[in-house]
Amino acid sequence: NVGDNVGDVAGMGADLYESYCGSILATAALGVAAFSGVSDKDYFMQLSALFLPILIAAAGIGLSVWGIWQVRTQEDASQRSLLAALARGINLSTLAIVGVAVVLTFLLLGWSHIGVSVSVIVG
Structure with missing residues (x-):
């Protein structure tokens, strides 16, 4: 029945949102614990690791929206050009978040902890 499917889809969206928020909060808690002293x-580093x-x-959400706006095609586009347009949006937003992660890590934690941005990039 249709109502059951709508409820299932809404439940999946809620589960994804909960997982996304849970991963952010868990990472923030681990960051604070890593700089305990x-x-x-140490207090400044804990706040930096929290934020x-x-x-x-937040930057990833904004850059994802920006990536959507980078997808442009012609009205009578072929399958290949449609896929290329999607790849362009994904690749541009991916490269942008890599740069933002490195810059934010440097600004908040300094060069001595730049490896944190590597874990963001690999993950």
């Missing part, structure tokens, strides 16, 4: 510098995954996720 008593000095003022880094939130800022990267």
Whole structure:
């Protein structure tokens, strides 16, 4: 029945949203725990590690929307040109989030922890 399918689709969307938020919050908690200490510098690093995954996720959402706007085709486009247009949007937004992750990691944690951005890129 149609109502059952609509409920299933809405439930899947809620599950995806919960997983997305859970991964961001878990990463923030791990970041804070990684810099536990008593000095003022540790406190600043904890705050930076708390906000880094939130800022990267926010940038990812914005760049995903930007990537959608990069997809352009002709009215009578072939299958190949349609796929190329989609690949262009995906690749541009992917490259942009790689750059943003490196810049945000450098600004918040410094060069000594730039490897954090590598884990974002690999993941």
